[in-house]
Amino acid sequence: MAKIQTPQPVRGTQDMFGETEERFAHVVATFERVRRLYGFKGLQLPVIEPTAVFSRSLGEATDVVSKEMYSFEDRGGDSITLRPEFTAGIARAYLTNGWQQYAPMKLSVHGPLFRYERPQKGRYRQFHQIDAEIIGAAEPAADVELLVMADQLLKELGIDDGVTLQLNTLGDTPSRDAWRAALVSYFNDHRDVLSEDSLARLEKNPLRILDSKDPDDRGVAYAAPKIDDFLSAEASDFFAAVTAGLDAAGVAWTRNAALVRGLDYYRHTAFEFVTDRLGAQGTVLGGGRYDGLIENLGGPATPAVGWAAGIERLAMLVDRAPTQWVEFALIPVGPDAEKFCAKLLYVLRRKGLKCDMAFKGNPKKRMQKADLANAEIVILIGDEELKNSVLTVKDMKSGEQVQMSITEELMDSRVGATYTRNMLRAGLEFRPGTFAPKS
Numbered sequence: 001m002a003k004i005q006t007p008q009p010v011r012g013t014q015d016m017f018g019e020t021e022e023r024f025a026h027v028v029a030t031f032e033r034v035r036r037l038y039g040f041k042g043l044q045l046p047v048i049e050p051t052a053v054f055s056r057s058l059g060e061a062t063d064v065v066s067k068e069m070y071s072f073e074d075r076g077g078d079s080i081t082l083r084p085e086f087t088a089g090i091a092r093a094y095l096t097n098g099w100q101q102y103a104p105m106k107l108s109v110h111g112p113l114f115r116y117e118r119p120q121k122g123r124y125r126q127f128h129q130i131d132a133e134i135i136g137a138a139e140p141a142a143d144v145e146l147l148v149m150a151d152q153l154l155k156e157l158g159i160d161d162g163v164t165l166q167l168n169t170l171g172d173t174p175s176r177d178a179w180r181a182a183l184v185s186y187f188n189d190h191r192d193v194l195s196e197d198s199l200a201r202l203e204k205n206p207l208r209i210l211d212s213k214d215p216d217d218r219g220v221a222y223a224a225p226k227i228d229d230f231l232s233a234e235a236s237d238f239f240a241a242v243t244a245g246l247d248a249a250g251v252a253w254t255r256n257a258a259l260v261r262g263l264d265y266y267r268h269t270a271f272e273f274v275t276d277r278l279g280a281q282g283t284v285l286g287g288g289r290y291d292g293l294i295e296n297l298g299g300p301a302t303p304a305v306g307w308a309a310g311i312e313r314l315a316m317l318v319d320r321a322p323t324q325w326v327e328f329a330l331i332p333v334g335p336d337a338e339k340f341c342a343k344l345l346y347v348l349r350r351k352g353l354k355c356d357m358a359f360k361g362n363p364k365k366r367m368q369k370a371d372l373a374n375a376e377i378v379i380l381i382g383d384e385e386l387k388n389s390v391l392t393v394k395d396m397k398s399g400e401q402v403q404m405s406i407t408e409e410l411m412d413s414r415v416g417a418t419y420t421r422n423m424l425r426a427g428l429e430f431r432p433g434t435f436a437p438k439s
């Protein structure tokens with residue numbers, strides 16, 4: 001028989017387990033907690049959307065739409081795309097569900113996204129984001145709230161050190177259009193120096209030349225016209241209100257006049273939280289105001305602002321002690337004890353204590369497993385002990401062990417977890433020879 005070849009994973013995807021998965025889960029759990037502090041409601045959205053949701057809202061000229069989307073025709077002949085970002089799908093949901101009645105809405109979502117990119121450290125084809133959006137608020141206070149929330153999230157993750165908030169304004173539509181025209185004429189004068197990529201951008205998305213990573217482009221971009229020379233009074237006031245709000249909240253920021261966002265729909269505030277601890281993939285969180293997006297999807301003019309952060313990139317920065325998976329490991333010695341422990345295991349778990357027992361193995365093997373699992377306390381019960389209704393509690397760190405009685409309280413699953421935990425731990429506070437736990 002021919003040898004069956006094990007299929008390989010899709011390039012740019014990851015299987016996460018152990019510490020990697022724990023860091024990832026920690027980022028999501030922290031986000032879920034922090035977004036609730038700020039009153040952001042959760043969303044669950046489809047991973048697949050009609051292709052038009054992205055092509056219409058992000059713009060055909062963007063990297064995402066022109067090169068990175070996973071699009072396919074389904075069996076019914078419809079063009080479907082695996083979502084490459086959240087904002088467009090949220091805007092689609094806002095319109096198709098008639099959520100205008102709830103505006104302004106503070107929404108949050110997290111999950112997998114797909115982009116056909118060149119995989120490298122911190123850049124995958126399936127990656128994951130946490131995302132927060134405020135839809136239906138034109139006030140700079142909304143921009144401030146999102147930025148303060150992002151700042152608090154990074155602080156609670158303990159990764160704010162070495163991460164800076166870079167802030168820019170892209171102005172309102174008239175400011176941005178005037179700036180764009182000036183950029184096009186400036187870059188046209190420097191066509192000879194621009195990279196191949198940037199020459200193409202000049203036609204479609206000239207702002208993107210400003211954040212090109214090509215060294216020659218960077219030289220030209222450095223001296224390019226600045227948005228500040230084109231800002232209308234209204235756009236200036238808006239930006240001043242955002243920076244004043246950040247200062248009042250004690251959020252540090254730096255101005256980066258060359259910061260533009262990859263997508264066409266941004267107006268006013270644009271920002272990125274950037275670190276130098278991740279090499280080339282230094283942007284951990286990015287976002288801004290996208291007042292034009294919902295209109296591009298055929299909806300009414302709707303102001304909106306939001307951000308997204310790559311969970312993998314945040315997880316790489318997180319410093320995290322491994323989770324204590326097993327508090328109590330049960331080790332039976334003998335057939336009666338085996339049966340008793342199987343029952344005790346469920347009693348303790350139903351009280352909310354983290355306990356485990358190996359499916360098989362002699363006491364020595366099971367002790368080794370408990371040690372490997374980093375168990376805090378081992379509970380040993382032999383057939384003889386069981387007859388006398390006692391068990392042995394062993395502190396794995398100190399090695400100290402003591403017998404205590406199997407009391408009603410210990411077995412009574414109506415008694416709370418904290419009580420039981422304390423009782424089992426208290427057993428260790430007694431010198432050997434004293435059997436009863438504290439009453």
Ligand code: ATP
Nearest residue numbers: 117122123124127262283284285286308309310313
């Ligand atoms: P880049 O310039 O790095 O490609 P981007 O502008 O495409 O970034 P956004 O669309 O703004 O990124 O996505 C927001 C965040 O999502 C990024 O700052 C990053 O943390 C994360 N991210 C984007 N693409 C990927 C990817 N392919 N793999 C992992 N994380 C990603």
Ligand code: MG
Nearest residue numbers: 063064117262
């Ligand atoms: Mg990208």
